[in-house]
Amino acid sequence: MARTYNDQTEQNGAKTLSDQAYLQLRSDIIHGELLPDEKLRIEHLRGEYGVGASPLREALSRLTADGFVTAEGQRGFRVAPMSEEDLADITRMRILLEKQALSQSIEHGDDAWESRIVATFYQLEKVEESEARDPAEWEIRNHDFHEALIAGCTSKWLRRFYGILYDQHKRYRNIALSTEIPRDLHQEHEELRNAALARDTKRACDAIEQHIMRTAEITLKVLREETRREQEIA
Amino acid sequence: MARTYNDQTEQNGAKTLSDQAYLQLRSDIIHGELLPDEKLRIEHLRGEYGVGASPLREALSRLTADGFVTAEGQRGFRVAPMSEEDLADITRMRILLEKQALSQSIEHGDDAWESRIVATFYQLEKVEESEARDPAEWEIRNHDFHEALIAGCTSKWLRRFYGILYDQHKRYRNIALSTEIPRDLHQEHEELRNAALARDTKRACDAIEQHIMRTAEITLKVLREETRREQEIA
DNA sequence: TGCAAGTTTTTTATCGATATTTTTTGTAAA
C-alpha cells in the first residue's frame, strides 16, 4: 500500500526523497522559479517541497557540485548567480564540448544513430512549423535532437560535462524565452542534420558552432535588456 | 575556547564538518586508501572520520556529483570504480581541456603569469633532481606547475572541469606510483615551460598532449598488470 | 543623529532516534 503511494508520487527515476528534491530544485532553478542569488532557506523549502531538512541538504550539496547552487560556510545556500560573463563562458565551453562530442559521434555512429537523428529532426520540424508553438514542447524536441546528434559519443565524461553545460545554458535561454525567436532555426537544424548524416565532421562542427553562438547572442541581448531595466528601477 | 579548538582541528578551508568529511573522503579515494567499488557504510565511516551521519551523507552526495562516488537508490554509496576505458576517457578529455586552458592562458597571461611559471618550474626541477624523491612532494610541485601554466585561463567552467579531471587522473596515477618513473619528465616539463613563455600556442599544446599521453600510457601499463595479477589470484 | 556594544531572533549545522528497505541467515521441502 505504501508502495503504491510512493509509485504515484515519485517522479522520473527518483527513488529517494533526496533525488526528488534534487530534480525539483534543479528544474525550478533552470526554469527561473527560483531566481539567481535567491536565498534558499531550509526551513522555507521544507514546506515548499514537502521533505525534511536532511534530503534537502543532500540535494543542495549535489546542486552545489553541479554549479546550480552556491554554498558559503555557515551561511547556507543560494541559487547560483547569473551574469553576462558566465553566459559567455558557458557558450564557449559548450561549443568546445559539443563539437568534440559531435566529431566522435560522426566517427562512431551506426545506422541506429542515423535513424534517431532523422526521427528527432522530424519531430522538431513539426513543432517548429506548427502555429501554436509550445515552448515546453519545443524545448523537449530540441533537446532530443541535440542528444541524438551526440548519441554516438562514447565518452562518459564528455557526456557528463556537456549535460551540465546544456542545462546551465538552458537556464539562460529560459529567462530570454519571452521574446519570440526571430531567426530561422529550422534552417540551422537542417544544415546540422544533413552535415551529420553526410558524415562531414568539419561542416557539422561549423554548423553547431554557428548554432550555439546565435542562440547565445540572442540570449545575451535579452539578458542585457533585463539587466538594464532592473538597474533603471533601482 | 571552543573557537580555538575548532581552528586547530579544521583543516584547509573546511568551515563545516561536511566540508571536512568531503575533503578527507576525496583525498582518501584519490590516494587509494578507499579502494574502487568499496562499499561506504555510513555507520562505519562515522567512527572512521568522527562525524555524524548527516555531514557524511552530504559529503558523499557532493562526491557523487564529482564522480568519485556512486550512489544507488536505497542501497547506499560506493567508491567509484576504475577501469581502462575510464582512464582512456579521462586522458582524452584532459588533453582537450588542458590544451584549451593553455591556449587561453598563453593568450591572456601577463608578467605575473610568466613569473609564476618560472618559479613553479624551478621548484619542480629541484624535486626532480633531488636524490630522495618524495612522491607527495613531487605531486604538489607538479600540480603547482600545471596550475601555473593554466593560471591565465579566465574560464570558470574550464577550470572546474579541468580540476575534476586532474584529480580523477591523479587517482589512477597514484595506484601506479609504486613503479619508478623511468622517462625524462624533466625534459617534457622544460619544453612545456619554454613553449609557454615563448607564447607558442601550437608548440605548447603539442607538448602538453605528449606529456599527458605518456603519463597515461605508463599508468595504463601498471593498471593492466595489476588487473591481470588480481585475476590470477581469483 | 550616528555609532557601538550587547541582546534577541533567526537560521544553520549537527546529532540521536525511528521507520523502511535490503541483505543475510536459517530452515524445510523438492
Place this chain on the structure above:
DNA sequence: TTTACAAAAAATATCGATAAAAAACTTGCA
C-alpha cells in the same frame, strides 16, 4: 545437495530536536 521461502539482522533514508553561529534589533552613549 539445491531451491524456495521466511525470519532475523543490518543498513539506509528520513525526521524531529538541539546546539552553535550569524543576522537583526535594540539601547546606551558621544
